Amino acid sequence: MARLEAEFRALAPDLPPFGEVGYLERYEGGGSVDAVRAHYAAQYALAPRVIVGRTGQEFVIVAEGTERPGGDPRLRGYFRVAGTPAGHRIFRRPAP
Amino acid sequence: MIQALIGLALPIAAVWAAFRAARLGEAAHSRLLTLALASCVGIGASSALTFATLMLGGRLNTAFVVRDALTWILLLLVSLWLARGRSPNVPGDAFPPATPVDWLLRTAFLAVFVMACAVPLIEYSVSPHGQWDAWAIWNQKARFMFRAGPRWIDSMAIPWSQPSHPPLVAASVARLWAYAGRELTVVPAMLSAAFAVSMLTVVMGALDVRRQRAWVAGTILIAPLTFSHLASAQTADLPLGLFLIATLVMLPMRPAAWRMGFQTSASLWLAGATASLAAWTKNEGVVFFAASTALVIWSAFRHGRPRDIFWWAIGAVPFLAALAWFKLGVVPEAPDYLEGATTLSTITARLFDAKRQAVLWETIWSLASRWGGPAAAGSLFVVLAVAIATAFRRTGRIARGFLAVAAVMAAGYCTVYLLTPYDVAWLVLTTFDRLTLQLWPLIVFAAYAPTDDAKGVAG
Numbered sequence: 001m002a003r004l005e006a007e008f009r010a011l012a013p014d015l016p017p018f019g020e021v022g023y024l025e026r027y028e029g030g031g032s033v034d035a036v037r038a039h040y041a042a043q044y045a046l047a048p049r050v051i052v053g054r055t056g057q058e059f060v061i062v063a064e065g066t067e068r069p070g071g072d073p074r075l076r077g078y079f080r081v082a083g084t085p086a087g088h089r090i091f092r093r094p095a096p
Numbered sequence: 097m098i099q100a101l102i103g104l105a106l107p108i109a110a111v112w113a114a115f116r117a118a119r120l121g122e123a124a125h126s127r128l129l130t131l132a133l134a135s136c137v138g139i140g141a142s143s144a145l146t147f148a149t150l151m152l153g154g155r156l157n158t159a160f161v162v163r164d165a166l167t168w169i170l171l172l173l174v175s176l177w178l179a180r181g182r183s184p185n186v187p188g189d190a191f192p193p194a195t196p197v198d199w200l201l202r203t204a205f206l207a208v209f210v211m212a213c214a215v216p217l218i219e220y221s222v223s224p225h226g227q228w229d230a231w232a233i234w235n236q237k238a239r240f241m242f243r244a245g246p247r248w249i250d251s252m253a254i255p256w257s258q259p260s261h262p263p264l265v266a267a268s269v270a271r272l273w274a275y276a277g278r279e280l281t282v283v284p285a286m287l288s289a290a291f292a293v294s295m296l297t298v299v300m301g302a303l304d305v306r307r308q309r310a311w312v313a314g315t316i317l318i319a320p321l322t323f324s325h326l327a328s329a330q331t332a333d334l335p336l337g338l339f340l341i342a343t344l345v346m347l348p349m350r351p352a353a354w355r356m357g358f359q360t361s362a363s364l365w366l367a368g369a370t371a372s373l374a375a376w377t378k379n380e381g382v383v384f385f386a387a388s389t390a391l392v393i394w395s396a397f398r399h400g401r402p403r404d405i406f407w408w409a410i411g412a413v414p415f416l417a418a419l420a421w422f423k424l425g426v427v428p429e430a431p432d433y434l435e436g437a438t439t440l441s442t443i444t445a446r447l448f449d450a451k452r453q454a455v456l457w458e459t460i461w462s463l464a465s466r467w468g469g470p471a472a473a474g475s476l477f478v479v480l481a482v483a484i485a486t487a488f489r490r491t492g493r494i495a496r497g498f499l500a501v502a503a504v505m506a507a508g509y510c511t512v513y514l515l516t517p518y519d520v521a522w523l524v525l526t527t528f529d530r531l532t533l534q535l536w537p538l539i540v541f542a543a544y545a546p547t548d549d550a551k552g553v554a555g
Contacts, residue, residue, distance in 0.1 A: 001223065001225050001231060002223070002224055002225055005225065005231070018244065018247060018250065019250075020253075040228075040231070040232045040256065041231075043232075043236065043254060044225070044231045044232065044235070044236050044239070047236055047239040047240050047243060047244075047251070048239070048240045048243050048244035048247055048248065048250055048251070050250055050251075050253050050254060
């Protein structure tokens with residue numbers, strides 16, 4: 001957990017300080033313990049933002065291994081704005 | 097770290113001095129117990145003040161720390177001034193000369209205590225953020241409080257963080273982080289250890305450390321690996337168990353020979369405060385508060401002392417007010433583990449579902465027989481059997497009272513298990529150890545509770 005927490009914390013400077021941030025659930029096995037742990041760890045690391053398990057927000061966290069290979073339709077309209085050495089990334093879409 | 101320790105010690109010292117000034121400490125009949133009760137009320141009161149600060153739009157910054165520290169220092173100085181010239185002694189004689197059996201029991205206790213202390217140290221080195229519930233619920237809420245000030249209520253939108261649980265633990269951690277100036281992982285670990293030591297102190301202090309039974313009960317309390325494992329978990333179950341046992345030992349259920357200098361009003365005031373602190377810690381504490389209030393009311397009318405209820409209420413009101421503020425002003429909805437149980441037909445269907453009941457009892461039996469860890473498997477049944485045997489004695493009034501409250505709590509847990517929309521086996525598997533720990537000190541105390549024919553050292 002400490003490792004995951006440190007990895008996600010590195011994304012904080014590129015996110016807004018408050019509010020909802022999307023989180024891309026794993027394209028398969030999203031309910032596994034590891035997947036849930038990663039999502040919860042992101043929330044723990046990035047509080048007081050609220051990390052919701054869906055896309056649609058201006059900012060979306062794409063944790064390492066969650067994106068469907070070959071292009072994930074859930075990220076249509078988003079572009080990558082930041083990433084970490086651990087493979088976690090932030091995607092953003094232009095505010096409406 | 098030093099600043100966090102000061103932040104922890106200040107309210108405890110101030111409340112201890114206030115107890116002394118108000119002669120409340122005499123109700124506890126033991127210096128150890130008085131100190132443990134001061135820890136309960138001090139940590140509880142400081143968490144309520146932190147919560148109030150956040151609700152009034154404040155942030156946990158340097159200004160907060162200065163105000164908070166000055167408040168406790170002022171209370172400490174005023175209390176010391178009011179109590180000037182007064183002997184700090186509580187009723188009771190000095191330690192009698194120790195026998196070889198005494199030394200044997202104390203050595204055994206020390207050995208178990210050292211081993212029990214090693215577990216949190218090892219677990220902290222592996223998991224500094226605590227166990228799953230610590231970082232998914234309690235420390236996470238503390239981060240919201242420390243980082244976002246009044247916007248901490250955004251955390252109520254996180255379904256898995258159990259928004260409906262009251263914030264004693266989270267507010268306490270956030271307050272100590274404010275003292276430390278940063279989010280030290282050692283702070284929630286230290287707080288958890290303080291709760292564990294306080295629980296041990298309550299049990300041993302109430303049983304009177306001049307007696308062998310206190311050392312045996314203390315050893316049994318901390319011996320199961322489950323105890324030390326959960327002491328390092330940084331969750332809210334340990335403080336809840338602490339407030340449960342602290343309340344019950346302060347109720348006027350003690351042998352006549354031990355009642356010299358006993359103040360019923362002060363005792364009930366303190367018990368009311370710790371019972372309401374249980375409700376201020378976790379939702380299960382509300383069940384306990386209701387059960388213990390019913391016990392107090394029954395006892396008050398049975399003995400023709402309705403005024404006792406007043407003292408109980410006086411102690412409970414401040415923390416109940418904080419709880420009402422939290423429940424009515426912050427919590428968005430009922431606990432998710434009771435979701436859907438809103439109609440009589442649903443409740444009846446879930447409660448009397450034979451399949452759910454079979455799964456419940458089978459899972460509980462399996463876990464209960466292994467509770468305590470590999471070297472202590474079966475300890476729950478053994479200690480429970482001793483407690484029941486004590487309760488069945490004609491003079492086992494205290495054990496009966498403790499077990500009655502534990503039974504009401506256990507019945508409440510089982511009701512929730514049956515009413516939950518979640519898989520019953522999963523919910524029992526993930527909570528049984530923690531919920532049993534809440535009741536463990538009650539069972540241990542009941543097993544070694546003094547009987548009505550006991551000759552008190554003081555008496």
